[in-house]
């Protein structure tokens with residue numbers, strides 16, 4: 597990839613996709629997220645040698661939210677193995693909104709259908725081992741610090757507290773999981789861990805690095821250090837394709853065709869196998885909770901650079 601040309605193309609794509617920010621709204625159910633400027637859009641690309649290209653609001657910090665579900669899943673799989681994890685959470689897309697409760701009751705056994713919906717991610721948080729919330733969070737944070745190369749990565753306290761104060765739906769999901777025997781750990785402690793890992797603060801550049809590590813099958817591109825087993829990276833990328841964009845994953849797979857995971861703060865992490873990681877930040881969301889301009893931007897880049905994996 598010719599770097600200068602790619603930088604120009606990235607800047608042009610961000611400019612073109614910016615027109616779409618007006619079509620979405622910032623998430624307001626977590627009050628602190630409603631305070632951001634909905635017109636922002638930024639993107640970064642991380643290449644296999646670690647080179648970062650960026651355009652727009654690529655240095656603005658935002659919280660990972662659902663993108664962190666990939667990281668908690670990595671830790672849970674590494675600590676417990678596939679058998680333990682997938683006995684408690686499934687591998688199927690739901691077709692329902694990310695915070696839906698309905699299939700938890702109607703499908704038997706009552707385990708969440710996949711780890712990318714809230715119910716599944718709360719179940720996964722319950723599997724992360726450690727002595728107390730701090731140590732359990734540390735397992736997720738230290739993986740993310742290695743993947744991003746930022747040892748100072750930490751949580752945004754205001755967003756964390758804002759979600760913790762208002763999370764009636766997630767509490768309902770967690771108590772249902774407790775009642776069904778999926779959650780073995782303390783409910784409030786598990787929710788606390790979940791809210792904290794959702795509130796880990798990053799930039800689009802850091803998210804591009806996360807995507808590149810997955811694109812490189814779990815290896816830090818510049819150093820060659822393996823931080824995720826190849827099999828776990830493969831599982832994550834597969835979940836990103838089938839469930840990463842919530843109940844718009846099928847449409848995204850057709851229109852863009854890249855493994856990706858979004859979050860309600862407006863982030864999207866994309867991993868183009870062996871070629872690049874892409875981090876996007878655009879807080880205006882569509883009705884399914886995906887960054888409206890971010891999805892458009894990835895669609896433009898996928899066409900321009902022929903990134904679809906299918």
Ligand SMILES: NC(=O)CC[C@H](N)C(=O)O
Pocket residue numbers: 660661662663694695714759766791794858859860861885
């Ligand atoms: N889709 C998301 O990004 C959801 C994450 C958010 N913390 C929640 O539980 O509602």
